[in-house]
Amino acid sequence: xxxxxxxxxxxxxxxxxxxxxxxxxxxxxxxxxxxxxxxxxxxxxxxxxxxxxxxxxxxxxxxxxxxxxxxxxxxxxxxxxxxxxxxxxxxxxxxxxxxxxxxxxxxxxxxxxxxxxxxxxxxxxxxxxxxxxxxxxxxxxxxxxxxxxxxxxxxxxxxxxxxxxxxxxxxxxxxxxxxxxxxxxxxxxxxxxxxxxxxxxxxxxxxxxxxxxxxxxxxxxxxxxxxxxxxxxxxxxxxxxxxxxxxxxxxxxxxxxxxxxxxxxxxxxxxxxxxxxxxxxxxxxxxxxxxxxxxxxxxxxxxxx
Amino acid sequence: xxxxxxxxxxxxxxxxxxxxxxxxxxxxxxxxxxxxxxxxxxxxxxxxxxxxxxxxxxxxxxxxxxxxxxxxxxxxxxxxxxxxxxxxxxxxxxxxxxxxxxxxxxxxxxxxxxxxxxxxxxxxxxxxxxxxxxxxxxxxxxxxxxxxxxxxxxxxxxxxxxxxxxxxxxxxxxxxxxxxxxxxxxxxxxxxxxxxxxxxxxxxxxxxxxxxxxxxxxxxxxxxxxxxxxxxxxxxxxxxxxxxxxxxxxxxxxxxxxxxxxxxxxxxxxxxxxxxxxxxxxxxxxxxxxxxxxxxxxxxxxxxxxxxxxxxxxxxxxxxxxxx
Amino acid sequence: xxxxxxxxxxxxxxxxxxxxxxxxxxxxxxxxxxxxxxxxxxxxxxxxxxxxxxxxxxxxxxxxxxxxxxxxxxxxxxxxxxxxxxxxxxxxxxxxxxxxxxxxxxxxxxxxxxxxxxxxxxxxxxxxxxxxxxxxxxxxxxxxxxxxxxxxxxxxxxxxxxxxxxxxxxxxxxxxxxxxxxxxxxxxxxxxxxxxxxxxxxxxxxxxxxxxxxxxxxxxxxxxxxxxxxxxxxxxxxxxxxxxxxxxxxxxxxxxxxxxxxxxxxxxxxxxxxxxxxxxxxxxxxxxxxxxxxx
Numbered sequence: 001x002x003x004x005x006x007x008x009x010x011x012x013x014x015x016x017x018x019x020x021x022x023x024x025x026x027x028x029x030x031x032x033x034x035x036x037x038x039x040x041x042x043x044x045x046x047x048x049x050x051x052x053x054x055x056x057x058x059x060x061x062x063x064x065x066x067x068x069x070x071x072x073x074x075x076x077x078x079x080x081x082x083x084x085x086x087x088x089x090x091x092x093x094x095x096x097x098x099x100x101x102x103x104x105x106x107x108x109x110x111x112x113x114x115x116x117x118x119x120x121x122x123x124x125x126x127x128x129x130x131x132x133x134x135x136x137x138x139x140x141x142x143x144x145x146x147x148x149x150x151x152x153x154x155x156x157x158x159x160x161x162x163x164x165x166x167x168x169x170x171x172x173x174x175x176x177x178x179x180x181x182x183x184x185x186x187x188x189x190x191x192x193x194x195x196x197x198x199x200x201x202x203x204x205x206x207x208x209x210x211x212x213x214x215x216x217x218x219x220x221x222x223x224x225x226x227x228x229x230x231x232x233x234x235x236x237x238x239x240x241x242x243x244x245x246x247x248x249x250x251x252x253x254x255x256x257x258x259x260x261x262x263x264x265x266x267x268x269x270x271x272x273x274x275x276x277x278x279x280x281x282x283x284x285x286x287x288x289x290x291x292x293x294x295x296x297x298x299x300x301x302x303x304x305x
Numbered sequence: 306x307x308x309x310x311x312x313x314x315x316x317x318x319x320x321x322x323x324x325x326x327x328x329x330x331x332x333x334x335x336x337x338x339x340x341x342x343x344x345x346x347x348x349x350x351x352x353x354x355x356x357x358x359x360x361x362x363x364x365x366x367x368x369x370x371x372x373x374x375x376x377x378x379x380x381x382x383x384x385x386x387x388x389x390x391x392x393x394x395x396x397x398x399x400x401x402x403x404x405x406x407x408x409x410x411x412x413x414x415x416x417x418x419x420x421x422x423x424x425x426x427x428x429x430x431x432x433x434x435x436x437x438x439x440x441x442x443x444x445x446x447x448x449x450x451x452x453x454x455x456x457x458x459x460x461x462x463x464x465x466x467x468x469x470x471x472x473x474x475x476x477x478x479x480x481x482x483x484x485x486x487x488x489x490x491x492x493x494x495x496x497x498x499x500x501x502x503x504x505x506x507x508x509x510x511x512x513x514x515x516x517x518x519x520x521x522x523x524x525x526x527x528x529x530x531x532x533x534x535x536x537x538x539x540x541x542x543x544x545x546x547x548x549x550x551x552x553x554x555x556x557x558x559x560x561x562x563x564x565x566x567x568x569x570x571x572x573x574x575x576x577x578x579x580x581x582x583x584x585x586x587x588x589x590x591x592x593x594x595x596x597x598x599x600x601x602x603x604x605x606x607x608x609x610x611x612x613x614x615x616x617x618x619x620x621x622x623x624x625x626x627x628x629x
Numbered sequence: 630x631x632x633x634x635x636x637x638x639x640x641x642x643x644x645x646x647x648x649x650x651x652x653x654x655x656x657x658x659x660x661x662x663x664x665x666x667x668x669x670x671x672x673x674x675x676x677x678x679x680x681x682x683x684x685x686x687x688x689x690x691x692x693x694x695x696x697x698x699x700x701x702x703x704x705x706x707x708x709x710x711x712x713x714x715x716x717x718x719x720x721x722x723x724x725x726x727x728x729x730x731x732x733x734x735x736x737x738x739x740x741x742x743x744x745x746x747x748x749x750x751x752x753x754x755x756x757x758x759x760x761x762x763x764x765x766x767x768x769x770x771x772x773x774x775x776x777x778x779x780x781x782x783x784x785x786x787x788x789x790x791x792x793x794x795x796x797x798x799x800x801x802x803x804x805x806x807x808x809x810x811x812x813x814x815x816x817x818x819x820x821x822x823x824x825x826x827x828x829x830x831x832x833x834x835x836x837x838x839x840x841x842x843x844x845x846x847x848x849x850x851x852x853x854x855x856x857x858x859x860x861x862x863x864x865x866x867x868x869x870x871x872x873x874x875x876x877x878x879x880x881x882x883x884x885x886x887x888x889x890x891x892x893x894x895x896x897x898x899x900x901x902x903x904x905x906x907x908x909x910x911x912x913x914x915x916x917x918x919x920x921x922x923x924x
Contacts, residue, residue, distance in 0.1 A: 124903035129896030201406035210393035242768030
């Protein structure tokens with residue numbers, strides 16, 4: 001894992017090199033100045049170490065778009081993203097898993113087929129389109145929810161309670177969009193995992209002991225069925241990141257995704273993009289580690305670290 | 306103490322595969338009394354495991370059952386789910402083959418045994434746990450291993466845990482389905498000894514199912530040989546194992562060396578061919594295509610299971626010999 | 630018959646029976662039907678929705694009109710028919726999807742076969758490389774690459790291809806590993822066949838169905854990814870794809886204006902096409918792996 005991390009860093013310094021050669025079309029004299037300032041006239045390995053050092057110290061450069069240090073910009077946008085992703089992931093995992101179990105238990109029934117179809121369709125949908133549809137439907141047509149942003153302007157003096165409700169109101173649609181987008185895959189994987197587990201011998205043993213079906217399901221099937229789901233969910237993290245970026249864009253949710261969008265279109269803002277890329281990659285690697293650990297905890301057959 | 310425990314009458318079990326109904330068990334009668342030890346032998350696919358599952362009502366959804374399986378005064382075939390669940394493990398328990406897959410890999414073995422107890426008896430968890438530890442000791446497993454997981458045991462030890470679990474609710478009848486398959490010879494002997502001892506101690510009736518006849522020599526009083534879903538010979542263990550009459554029994558007996566004697570583990574004298582496909586049973590006697598002694602009526606008339614002296618056999622040859 | 634002739638007849642037979650199974654599979658046929666509609670749409674796009682009507686400066690209608698008899702799907706902010714836009718969009722969306730998939734499959738299959746067949750340290754290195762790619766979240770990577778390499782269709786296709794090949798590589802490698810142990814490979818080697826021959830004659834033909842099934846599913850992902858990238862503004866600003874239509878719609882505030890006719894059709898097309906590919910892909914999976922077939 002650490003090896004991967006290392007390689008990750010290697011690619012990034014390559015970017016400023018290339019981006020600056022494109023900037024060369026701007027004007028030669030400014031280029032020299034900029035180069036000196038950014039220390040790019042020094043040989044590449046030294047650049048790389050500089051970069052590492054800077055990054056370690058939290059100095060990620062200055063954003064073009066915002067004219068503020070990148071680290072600040074990112075820090076501001078961090079919490080909203082965590083909130084959105086957190087709620088959505090938990091929601092999608094829980095609901096998806098439950099649907100998957102139910103579908104497997106009542107295999108072949110109308111509900112099962114319906115949920116399979118539903119999962120298939122949501123998988124095929126670009127999540128930002130879904131988001132836009134939801135806005136159209138619920139926010140514009142029905143006016144049940146606000147259309148964008150995280151809070152209603154002008155509420156700065158209100159009490160904490162009102163703030164909370166307001167935030168939740170704003171959170172609902174984007175969270176719903178993400179949940180729907182992620183849901184299908186979890187449900188599908190859980191379903192096939194449960195079906196597979198139900199065919200195992202220990203289920204026969206459990207039934208032979210005189211256990212009711214529902215109990216067999218709960219105590220023996222589900223714990224075993226969850227294991228492959230954790231692994232697969234970890235692999236899906238990249239998808240969560242992409243979904244989150246587009247959903248934030250659609251809803252103008254002030255998080256990292258929205259930041260990414262503005263970084264692309266307002267520039268492109270290379271320092272900011274680099275910083276974001278770094279953060280995303282680190283986050284995914286970290287999440288993978290967590291998933292591995294979780295699996296180690298859940299499955300006694302895997303040697304503890 | 307000779308109450309009838311298990312009475313199987315004319316049991317037929319059909320599996321439906323791709324629209325075709327094939328009989329895995331094709332008309333079996335069996336009787337077990339308290340304390341009996343019956344061995345059921347036959348090749349893979351002859352229906353013996355299906356029989357075992359049928360006794361507990363554990364057949365999969367695509368199976369149809371006809372006939373009767375009576376445990377004491379309860380009819381298993383048509384039993385309501387509640388009564389069936391009560392019967393399972395407390396009335397009849399099973400020792401499964403392949404204990405590795407029969408245990409839940411993510412649960413501790415002690416818990417799995419305790420679970421069985423708690424399902425049927427109204428005792429506290431701590432009492433169940435102490436009973437579990439007693440059982441472990443009896444089968445030769447250190448009680449502290451109750452906190453271990455199935456994959457941490459060797460094959461033989463796992464089988465012992467399996468046996469402990471089967472005894473958890475003190476059932477009067479234990480069905481052991483291939484209890485020693487995949488174990489090496491020395492361990493096999495130990496396990497079989499254990500089973501025999503336990504049977505004596507607790508007056509448990511045993512139904513041992515296996516394809517390895519040498520196993521039955523140690524444990525069974527009576528032996529029944531199964532072929533193509535039917536019983537083809539039945540009698541006392543000593544009789545069947547020393548003087549089998551049915552050609553199939555003869556080749557089975559000849560095919561298996563003696564447990565505990567590694568030297569006799571050579572290449573067994575096998576039979577040519579394979580057991581028949583349940584969906585395509587040969588006319589007349591199901592065994593005749595492979596029988597070295599087949600003669601005229603064998604391919605036309607299906608021999609019925611008849612009594613010849615002290616044992617039962619379904620074979621024209623045996624019938625003819627008995628007459629003379 | 631010569632060995633080659635025998636092989637060919639057998640392959641034709643296998644193909645025919647698979648095709649037969651496919652036809653009987655409802656999902657597969659529905660998927661295929663959908664795809665045919667869209668492919669035809671893309672092929673005849675220039676006829677159905679002539680470029681002239683999509684001119685930015687000379688638009689035929691009034692801006693942002695709801696659907697009417699003249700403009701079945703209404704108009705965009707410049708007054709162009711949304712229906713025309715959608716039809717034209719199919720060309721790029723499908724094209725980029727296919728191109729990206731081709732790139733992805735080529736790299737993936739190559740890596741998978743080489744890693745699986747040669748094993749040893751080649752395998753280890755390639756797999757490490759693959760795993761690294763798998764871990765990196767694809768969208769940020771795609772964004773960075775696209776931002777650097779510029780905004781063009783080819784870049785998008787390349788980016789998608791580069792971010793999706795690991796999945797294929799893994800699957801192919803697993804298959805090659807099992808194939809490698811098959812007796813006929815050993816026989817071929819004993820007979821002195823060279824690596825290239827073994828790969829070409831024995832491994833490739835058997836890996837091919839798997840690659841094919843995988844390809845179908847990758848196309849679906851590629852199209853979705855293209856839409857996402859275009860929506861975020863990384864696409865070619867001069868070409869029309871379903872993603873870019875959505876981008877324009879979003880930028881013009883179609884949502885707050887309630888201009889649903891602008892938003893719904895492009896997304897719907899994406900959904901249908903992806904569904905089409907996914908359904909065909911699943912149908913193929915069922916054919917290839919008899920275990921998945923319903924009894």
